[in-house]
Amino acid sequence: xxxxxxETQGFASxxxxxxxxxxxxxxxxxxxxxxxxxVARNGQIVHRHHAGMAVRESNTPMQADTxxxxxxxxxPITSVAVLMLMEEGGLRLSDPVAAYLPAFQNVKVLxxxxxxxxxxxxxxxxxxxxxxxxxxxxxxxGFDAAVYIDQLYQQRVWEPWRQNPAALSLxxxxxxxxxxxxxxxxxxxxxxxxxxxxxxxxxxxVAGEPFDHFLHERIFQPLGMVDTAFYVPAxxxxxxxxxxxxxxxxxxxxxxxxxxxxYLQPAACPFGGSGLVSTAGDYLRFAQMLLNRGELDxxxxxxxxxxxxxxxxxxxxxxxxxxxxxxxxxxxVSVLMDLGRSAALGSVGNYGWGGAANTNFWVDPQEQIVGxxxxxxxxxxxxxxxxxxRNQVYQALVG
Numbered sequence: 001x002x003x004x005x006x007e008t009q010g011f012a013s014x015x016x017x018x019x020x021x022x023x024x025x026x027x028x029x030x031x032x033x034x035x036x037x038x039v040a041r042n043g044q045i046v047h048r049h050h051a052g053m054a055v056r057e058s059n060t061p062m063q064a065d066t067x068x069x070x071x072x073x074x075x076p077i078t079s080v081a082v083l084m085l086m087e088e089g090g091l092r093l094s095d096p097v098a099a100y101l102p103a104f105q106n107v108k109v110l111x112x113x114x115x116x117x118x119x120x121x122x123x124x125x126x127x128x129x130x131x132x133x134x135x136x137x138x139x140x141x142g143f144d145a146a147v148y149i150d151q152l153y154q155q156r157v158w159e160p161w162r163q164n165p166a167a168l169s170l171x172x173x174x175x176x177x178x179x180x181x182x183x184x185x186x187x188x189x190x191x192x193x194x195x196x197x198x199x200x201x202x203x204x205x206v207a208g209e210p211f212d213h214f215l216h217e218r219i220f221q222p223l224g225m226v227d228t229a230f231y232v233p234a235x236x237x238x239x240x241x242x243x244x245x246x247x248x249x250x251x252x253x254x255x256x257x258x259x260x261x262x263y264l265q266p267a268a269c270p271f272g273g274s275g276l277v278s279t280a281g282d283y284l285r286f287a288q289m290l291l292n293r294g295e296l297d298x299x300x301x302x303x304x305x306x307x308x309x310x311x312x313x314x315x316x317x318x319x320x321x322x323x324x325x326x327x328x329x330x331x332x333v334s335v336l337m338d339l340g341r342s343a344a345l346g347s348v349g350n351y352g353w354g355g356a357a358n359t360n361f362w363v364d365p366q367e368q369i370v371g372x373x374x375x376x377x378x379x380x381x382x383x384x385x386x387x388x389x390r391n392q393v394y395q396a397l398v399g
Contacts, residue, residue: 002044032252033056074275082331094130133330134329169269173269225278357380
């Protein structure tokens, strides 16, 4: 997409400049190392900015095409893959997970009714594909469920993977996750989890090809997402950003560099919930496809009614992502339901998601806006940089 004079799309240039000032201040104060931001309206880029360093240790500046670990911004892409297979008749959202991954046939639920001891019981109903898409299936990430479940996830999934990422395959991950008890009965609670990783396993099983190949051939290549993948090849490592966190004495501390680590070789287990790297420009094309109701530049991935379903709240009454009363959750994306309770600028119907290192995107169908923020800082809730960016975008909208 080409940049255009903001005034032609209802933005005031002088007010958009406040975005630069706010983000530059985060960099100058050493709260973050660097940042890339993009705003588009009606398919035209009205703002783009990059500041600071991609890698402080080598004085590598942040650039428009810097490559980022997008972590959970992988989830909407995996969800689109599932919906594409649904449209082709390969699966139904109402089907049990076990229809596609037989290992889940005998999945159990942790019984928390006991004061002492641990036991598992049969689920009130089997978890479905829809449950996975809405994070109501009962899976976990291993850091916010019952202590017993958290320990199992750490012992069975994360500790072995950290020690030897090459030893875990996607099929192997499915077997492990199916053997762990669910944290709650399917459909009864929202719990952010490895559900989207299970969706990756379903895509692989239904498509009959490796999950990462499916994403490359059916989504990335058609949309022209040339830098989005489950690893960074050697010829692109010079554009890869490092991840930082808070230093013990203030400032920034390197958490994940660009010279070593599992992102530098093809993934043995492509995590559908967190494994991708991408650029602001690439992800803008994916988000614009959603805003266009499934199509971009003559390439259609989804029908418009499928995008409508994806971006409509699918949670049962009373459930909200992270207990945020302003939000619902569709199929792989959050959905703004109550603007007044959100305490931020936006529109009812906004949808999007973010990643663990502060990458974030949202789509505003009412205003035809896509906003993208890319940086690498963990933990993601340390600073309100995402909220500040979004407020600055909307305050610049005048027409």
